[in-house]
Amino acid sequence: MTADRPGAAGSKTIDTGLRLLEILKDHPDGLTITQLAQLAGIHRNAVSRHLVALGNHRLAARVGNRFTLGLGIVELNAAVRHRLRTAASAALQALADTCNATAFITVLDIDESQAVVLTVAEPRASRIHVTYRAGTRHPSNRGASGIAILAGRRPRDGERSEIAQARAAGYSVTEGELQPGAWGVAAPISIAGRPADASVGMVTIGERDADEIAPIVLSAAREIAGFL
Secondary structure (H helix, E strand, O other), rough: OHHHHHHHHHHHHHHHHHHHHHHHHHHOOOEEEEHHHHHHOOOHHHHHHHHHHHHHHOOEEEEOEEEEOOOHHHHHHHHHHHHHHHHHHHHHHHHHHHHHHHHEEEEEEEOOOOEEEEEEOOOOOOOOOOOOOOOEEEEEOOHHHHHHHOOOOOOOOOOOHHHHHHHHHHHHHEEEEOOOEEEEEEEEOOOOOOOOEEEEEEEEEOOOOHHHHHHHHHHHHHHHHOOO
């Protein structure tokens, strides 16, 4: 039993540090130590110790008496996105070719208010298709891709009914939310049952048969998740 204690303590320390980062993520304007302690349910001294460690790795930053996420988070985020882009490449191209439509991976920005197109694949046999640029942003609660990510997470108070519907179905379908005439289907990419941070989808001009397209998109989401 004694031999297990250091590992258990280390696991608890990591868990607390990650919890503090998650709280800071939800408060982009920063929080004081007292506020963090209240939200995390731990003592101020423990919060201070964790913030020192997180600051040493640039995962947390101090601005006056408030703390925010540090630039190290951005670097980690970039590394994860690169891995996702690489892992998804073949499956994304297959999705585009199978649906004969533009396919894309979307992720949430750090503050989660914006959805960002990470990478795009265009159908190789199509003469006319939607052009969608990597880096394109839109509100995370609009468009099939953003809705799919939020649907892959726990329900939140005040969320759009479309998100709840997508959560029940396992995928989202939208028409004209981001561009008049554009029709899209997207599914959350959920790794080992964890809340989704990304989605995969397709977009075309004009409505298609969702019952036909959705299983293909869902299959792509599972395939990509299996690579991560």
